[in-house]
Ligand code: HEM
Ligand SMILES: *[C@@H]1O[C@H](CO)[C@@H](O)[C@H](O)[C@H]1NC(C)=O
Ligand SMILES: *[C@@H]1O[C@H](CO)[C@@H](O)[C@H](O)[C@H]1NC(C)=O
Ligand SMILES: *[C@@H]1O[C@H](CO)[C@@H](O)[C@H](O)[C@H]1NC(C)=O
């Protein structure tokens with residue numbers, strides 16, 4: 620423990636600590652729109668419910684947009700910007716091109732919010748709330764979403780290519796990619812449980828099902844007809860969790876223990892590495908996975924938000940004002 624030679628020195632240290640705590644939580648608050656736009660949460664929730672009832676996969680797509688937003692310049696809505704003459708946006712970067720979806724649902728939510736309260740609720744916050752509501756809609760955990768993020772006036776094609784982890788990554792690469800964003804290995808393992816829902820394209824699992832050995836052979840062969848080693852459709856889809864593709868549960872981890880991870884990066888979390896014990900623990904304890912997932916989503920949602928007078932509140936999520 621530090622000892623203080625004087626009371627003023629103690630006060631300076633205390634205020635530095637309080638400042639650091641304020642910066643770490645970046646001034647987001649769960650009641651941010653309570654007076655300025657009290658229907659924010661109910662508007663987003665009903666739009667997400669309605670989109671998911673039309674197409675269950677939309678829940679996965681909305682969850683993923685928030686992740687791809689937060690890993691590029693922080694959670695600032697940058698992923699939603701269309702290309703302009705002054706910058707190329709993130710939508711055509713390798714991890715997103717022909718892959719990220721759900722932008723029309725976000726536009727619909729934004730226009731409902733604009734009708735209710737003009738230029739109050741940010742696109743970045745819409746993504747954070749929609750991600751939570753999407754998980755809840757498929758039977759997953761709920762958590763309190765921190766609010767008050769503002770929207771960027773720029774996007775970064777190059778950071779989207781460099782900062783979003785690749786499905787070809789090994790465990791070391793995955794740990795580094797999350798650590799670069801202030802997230803721990805344990806957050807990374809919990810957040811990867813998002814792959815309990817949604818779909819991936821053949822181009823992202825072809826090598827795994829044709830050339831890897833740490834894969835259940837009947838699982839691999841069942842996927843090969845729609846994703847041949849050559850000449851097939853790069854975009855043909857397979858569920859990330861073949862057991863329960865539209866339920867948010869812990870089957871993702873059970874699959875890993877049976878060598879049925881769809882992506883190379885998924886299977887890296889189990890099979891002789893440092894994260895095996897956490898994966899195993901989630902197979903038997905759904906509630907532990909749910910609690911850890913919610914806390915890790917809050918941490919992810921706190922990556923470098925724009926607050927105060929930084930950035931802006933866009934009126935259209937696809938364009939700066
Ligand atoms: C750990 C590193 C991660 C890697 C390497 C990774 C990679 C991928 C890839 C390659 C796809 C399939 C895309 C396609 O083929 O079009 C995918 C889908 C998906 N990812 Fe991840 N991901 C990771 C972490 C996460 C996290 C942290 C989340 C959310 C918290 C997430 C949510 C999703 C969802 C929900 C889908 C399905 C989307 C849909 O069906 O539209 N992923 N991911
Ligand atoms: C903010 O609104 C929520 C939801 O309506 C309510 O539960 C909460 O008590 C409110 N908090 C404050 C500080 O007004
Ligand atoms: C994105 O995909 C389209 C359609 O497949 C392709 O024409 C385009 O070159 C891709 N963009 C980038 C930047 O790779
Ligand atoms: C992981 O992949 C990187 C290249 O992306 C490589 O340098 C490293 O040696 C690999 N680590 C392990 C443990 O295989």
Ligand SMILES: *[C@@H]1O[C@H](CO)[C@@H](O)[C@H](O)[C@H]1NC(C)=O
Pocket residue numbers: 825826827829830848849
């Ligand atoms: C499998 O590995 C072989 C030998 O390295 C390579 O020629 C082939 O392209 C790979 N196939 C796939 C689908 O990755």
Ligand SMILES: *[C@@H]1O[C@H](CO)[C@@H](O)[C@H](O)[C@H]1NC(C)=O
Pocket residue numbers: 835836837838
């Ligand atoms: C692979 O999965 C199949 C189907 O679930 C199962 O019957 C089989 O025992 C598994 N193979 C191995 C080697 O675990």
